[in-house]
Amino acid sequence: MNIDYNAKIPNNVDLAANKTLQRALEHWQPGFLNWWGDMGPEGTSNADVYLRTAISVEPKGWAHFGYIKMPDYRWGIFLAPAEAERKVNFGAHKGEPAWQEVPGEYRANLRRLIVTQGDTEPASVEQQRHLGLTCPSLYDLRNLFQVNVEEGRHLWAMVYLLHGYFGRDGREEAEALLERRSGDADNPRILGAFNEPTPDWLAFFMFTYFTDRDGKYQLCSLAESGFDPLARTCRFMLTEEAHHMFVGESGVARVIQRTCEAMVANKVDDPVAVRALGVIDLPTVQRYLNFHFSVTMDLFGADVSSNAATFYSTGLKGRFDETKIDDDHLLNAASYPVLEVRDSRLVTTQAPALNALNEKLRDDYIRDAAAGVERWNRVIEKTGIPFRFKVPHKAFHRRIGPLAAAHVDPDGNVVSAAEWTASVDRWLPSPGDREFVASLMGRVAEPGRFANWIAPPARGIDNHPLDFQYVRFN
């Protein structure tokens, strides 16, 4: 079969000129489409979806809108433009020209970083695959599908690097990316948060707000890499990631808006009475927030990590905004505060900054995530309801690192196992909470209509009105 891949895979890496790579990707593509068919959005292969497709990295090219059936989406390969004479900007190789090929001695670590990032992309598609059946509107359905196809493109981005720069073991890793499954007991995805189910739309919005934002911080760190193709790939992925976080932030804000409006109109604030109105009570939203925030905390890895130190020292993975930081970019003498549990209390100790890079990235992330939570609080404030969301303490509900050994409440107090068990339903979504939220989920698929539990957005997509037919069913 002759496939014109130049037309089929939009790219700015001159794929047509590299026959070996083109053949490798040709070989991988049917497996990807099978995976999409099996694990991609459920029951939608025939719908025309008003999607954004990247056709170049120019400001006008990466947001090209039109109706498309998702299996026909043109998953392309795009690298941000090369920076002339780019250097390795940190670690032992600081000041040397950035690498255009993989340095032999760092091959295994670099491959591991790329595979770990790549694995999250199909994982989130798998986690979200049933959500289309319970969409609160066509606008939201379209946004879900946009996120899904772009996560698929992010997988392509990582697979391009594996195929293009890692030879046979890269090809094997690219196959394995299609074989692992989110939540599978025998062959799960690599990172914990990507094996949690995303059972309802509140979970989806929290996931895209908190967990896609982890993606932003990982991509920003990899965009500093001394391995230039990785840096350029991640830089372009970040443009798409911004939309995913927008879907999450605005989605949660609309849930809050609707709940507050119903509370004010009916003069109720007791959660039971609020639920009776068919909207999600604010304490339940807080518990969802606590859950998604805490599982995302774990994605940054152990607080003190020799791997993180190695990735940095060897120039593979930088810090967030590395080149904007005013220090020596070596960190050999610096220290950084980390938390430890001592005598049933959290205490701050100083760790070598090189080993605490996961913790530093986690702290950078928390500042960013907390700012959006304050924007949610302003939505509540405007309605006059005396309720505020709080970002839980970073030691709350941890499964990774030394803090996982302790039970820590959302305020940062170490509590006994008995206290934890007695209170956990106030801190994390209980089975009853999840059941209630699930009971609200029902498909709303008429243009311009929105489910009762969520407010319409402020504006539509690509300047279209809210009652635009964002998805056409055939």
Ligand SMILES: [Fe+2]
């Ligand atoms: Fe992604």
Ligand SMILES: [Fe+2]
């Ligand atoms: Fe994303």
